[in-house]
Amino acid sequence: KAGVTQTPRYLIKTRGQQVTLSCSPISGHRSVSWYQQTPGQGLQFLFEYFSETQRNKGNFPGRFSGRQFSNSRSEMNVSTLELGDSALYLCASSLAAGDRTQYFGPGTRLLVL
Amino acid sequence: AQSVTQLGSHVSVSEGALVLLRCNYSSSVPPYLFWYVQYPNQGLQLLLKYTTGATLVKGINGFEAEFKKSETSFHLTKPSAHMSDAAEYFCAVSDMNNAGNMLTFGGGTRLMVKP
Numbered sequence: 001k002a003g004v005t006q007t008p009r010y011l012i013k014t015r016g017q018q019v020t021l022s023c024s025p026i027s028g029h030r031s032v033s034w035y036q037q038t039p040g041q042g043l044q045f046l047f048e049y050f051s052e053t054q055r056n057k058g059n060f061p062g063r064f065s066g067r068q069f070s071n072s073r074s075e076m077n078v079s080t081l082e083l084g085d086s087a088l089y090l091c092a093s094s095l096a097a098g099d100r101t102q103y104f105g106p107g108t109r110l111l112v113l
Numbered sequence: 114a115q116s117v118t119q120l121g122s123h124v125s126v127s128e129g130a131l132v133l134l135r136c137n138y139s140s141s142v143p144p145y146l147f148w149y150v151q152y153p154n155q156g157l158q159l160l161l162k163y164t165t166g167a168t169l170v171k172g173i174n175g176f177e178a179e180f181k182k183s184e185t186s187f188h189l190t191k192p193s194a195h196m197s198d199a200a201e202y203f204c205a206v207s208d209m210n211n212a213g214n215m216l217t218f219g220g221g222t223r224l225m226v227k228p
Contacts, residue, residue, distance in 0.1 A: 004156075031213070031214050033214055033215065033216070035216075035218075042218060042219075042220050042221060043203065043205075043216075043218040043221075044218075045215050045216065045217070048213050048214050048215055050213065050214075055212070055213040055214075056211065056213040056214070056215045058215075090156055090157065092157075092214075092216075094214050100145045100164070100207040100214055101147070101159065101162055102147075102159075102214060102216060103159065104149070104156040104157040104158070104159075105156050106155055106156045107155075107156045
């Protein structure tokens with residue numbers, strides 16, 4: 001079974017631009033979560049989607065948003081990029097509402113110049 | 114709010130020596146607990162998890178962890194380190210008071226293995 005895939009793997013943007021990252025979960029998984037990883041702040045939860053609904057949201061500004069499609073694929077968007085948004089963005093999927101085991105993708109490394 | 118503390122941001126062991134990575138959590142309700150490993154330029158790989166039942170859990174690559182409720186700990190061990198174990202390790206908890214999937218991670222421990 002294919003794992004979690006994320007596209008693109010690497011991205012370079014400039015301040016003020018916006019970016020969209022994509023995540024395809026493991027087949028059959030309905031929950032998708034997003035995390036930001038930086039050297040200074042570590043791994044921080046962004047949001048979780050289940051059945052196309054945002055179920056949890058972390059402590060990030062409104063510039064960070066996401067959505068989930070009917071096939072469970074998810075996208076996250078960051079508008080008005082700031083230098084501090086440079087990070088590895090990780091997507092994770094899990095099987096169902098009661099299963100809390102999350103499987104992570106390889107991540108998208110975003111560099112904001 | 115839950116928190117996870119990993120003692121020691123860097124741990125160095127010799128090849129063949131015992132690996133012990135420490136994790137303590139704070140939670141009013143025993144959470145689900147996880148250990149993940151991250152190799153350079155990669156995502157997180159699940160090593161093992163504790164949900165309910167047996168408190169000693171075995172994972173991949175010879176790692177195991179023991180859930181100790183009285184100590185709110187979930188330390189990761191491996192009897193004999195291998196060079197390929199060099200990576201960063203993350204302990205994480207899932208809040209049982211939250212219906213969704215949201216992991217809170219520790220700060221990570223970078224394991225170095227000396228030949």
